[in-house]
Amino acid sequence: MTATTHPAADPAPDVRLASARGRWILACVVLASGMAMLDGTVVNIALPTMGRDLGASLSVLQWVVNAYMLTLSALLLWGGALGDRLGRRRTLMLGVAWFAGASALCGFAPDEGTLIAARALQGVGAALLTPGSLALVRSVFHPDDQARAVGAWSALTGVAGALGPFLGGWLIDGPGWRWIFYINVPIAAVVLAIALRHVPESRDAGTADTPFDQLGAVLAALSLAGVSYALIASSGGASVVSTGLPALVGVAAGAVFVHVERRRTAPMLPPSLFASRLFSAANGMTLCLYAAIGGILFMLPVQLQVAVGYDALHAGTATLPVTVLMLLLSARAADLAHRIGPTLPLVVGPLVAASGVLLMLRIGPGSSYAADVLPAVAVLGLGMSVFVAPLTATVLASVEPARAGLASGVNNTAARVAQLLVVAGLPLVVGLSGEAYTRPAAVNSSFHRAAYGCALLFLLASVLAVLFVRPRHVRARAAKAPRPQCRAHCGVGAPALEPGDGR
Structure with missing residues (x-):
């Protein structure tokens, strides 16, 4: 009889944070995360300069943002699953090398x-x-050090996010926008060198026999691409035929995706998760909140540079208060939500953020940074600091603990899909198309319409919290759910990732 062999389980995590190896591992993962975060924060600032240099229309600039978001959104869960199966260090190194080459x-x-x-x-x-x-971080550090390691990872990655707009603006105004991509190459080289020498391999032996949902990933990407293309093409004045066919393909692929996911034994997006009304509501809120964030942060750098007359450096640093406030307040918001429950923060936080967006109606030609821009971005950052961590807590509390990683991964994907769709559709809704993004008057009027729309999305998220996030229901579930790790910074671009997102 031939014995059935299984992959050996990884040894128990035993690396101490205070050790030299622990510091090298932390440096590796912070640089890797920071590289991706840096790229995400500076591209929006570079769009007007890219457009002038390439002679590109607004629809091209939308695709510069959305081509990245499309593949990231469609493959994020798959990437997490690949790391669990093939090795997290190996997959991280492959991702870093791939990212550097593409940069x-x-x-x-x-x-x-x-x-x-x-x-x-x-x-x-x-x-x-x-x-x-x-x-x-969660798989190699000793259990006694994991909380501190995750906190350090969050804080240091947050610092990278804070430096991104300043560094990006300096590069755009100095050597040029292409250097916001070139800078990733030496950072990636350092990450790979550290990973080879200091980072141990880890994997989840239990996933060895779990099949990948390649069909689900392809259908999801096709659906998002079809809908995004239709929205962007419509804003560029394309014909009904040239936009209708991609839209039809996108909707059909989405319908097939839902059908396939219901029938697969190991789906990328398990429909059973949505049997929880709280999980569905929390992801509905995520769609609203991150569509609003993505929309206003897509339009604001254009408004500041084209309508107000800022250079790229000043436009980048103008939004710095958002990241600084999240660095300072996210941990406190997480502690508050843990004590009183997430309901009140999820009601109040979006309302505060909506107020910040409405204050942006004062931003226009001749406006002052101190009197007009700073108060608006500060109030927006305060609102985001209030709701980001409680939103993650609600998602984790809405499912049984064994599925918390998967629930967090789905929530991250929802946030990125929201940003993908809002960048595709918002210019169409606010009447900004073609070469209009180069004209101050057109940008100014479109930005104000966008501010009203984003404020409405924040308001809708607050209403969903009132209707569906019941305090006693969340507290009962939260007693069994893992506490979200948001000790210093929860990402502006999406909720904080949790280990196991790809499972």
């Missing part, structure tokens, strides 16, 4: 088509490295 291609891109394709490749690399960085 170099972005920098060398001679035309808009090459740049969009390279951005899509960047998204693939980000989908491989993003889930693995925090998962490595």
Whole structure:
């Protein structure tokens, strides 16, 4: 009789944070996460400069953002699963190398088509490295050090996010926008060198026999691509036929995706998760909140540079208060939500953020940073600091603890899909298309309409919290759920990743 062999279980995590190896591991994952975060925060600031340099229309700039978000959103859960199966260090290194190569291609891109394709490749690399960085922290550090290691990872990654707009603006105004991509190459080289020498391999032996849901990933990407293309093409004035066919393909792929996921034994997006009304409501809130965040942070740098007259450096640093407030307040908001429950923060936080967006109606030609821009971005940052950590807590509390990692991964995907769709659709809704993004008057009027729309999305999220997030229901579930790790910073771009996102 031949014995059935299974992969050996990884040894218990035993690396201490205070050791030299622990510091090297932390440096590796922080640099990897920071590289992806840096790229995400500076591209929006570079859009007006890219457009002038390439002679690109607004629809091209939308695709520069969305090509990255499309592949990242479609493959994020798959990337986490690949790390669990093949090894988290191996997958992280593959993602870092892929991201660096795609970044170099972005920098060398001679035309808009090459740049969009390279951005899509960047998204693939980000989908491989993003889930693995925090998962490595949780899988290699000693249990007594894991909370401090995750806190240090959060804080240091947050610092990278805070430095991103300043560094990006300096690069754009100095050596040029291509350097926001070139800078990833030396950072990636350092990450790979540290990983090879100091980071141990880890994997989840229990996933060895679990099949990948490749069909689900392909259908999800096709659905998002079809709908995004239709929205962006519509804002560019394309014909009904040329927009209707991609829209039809996108909707059909989405319908097939739902059908396939219901029938598969190991789906990428298990429909059973949505049997929880709280989970469904929390993800509905996520769609609203991150669509509002993505929309206003897409439009604001354009408004500041085109309508107000800021250079890229000043436009980048203008939004710095948002990240600083989240660095300072996210841990306190997480502690408050843990004590009183997430209901009140999820009602009040979006209302405060909506107030900040409405204050942006004062931003326009001749406006003052101290009197007009700073109060608006500060109030927006305060509102985001209030709701980001409680939103993660609600998602984790809405499912049984064994599925918390999967629930967090689905919630991250929902946040990125919301940003993908809002960047595709918002210019169409507010009447900004073609070359209009280069005209101050057109940008100013469109920005004000966008502010009203984003404020409405924040308000809708608050209403959903009132209707569906019941305090006693959340407290009962939260007693069994893992506490979210948001000790210093929860990402502006999406909720904080939890280990196991790809399972």
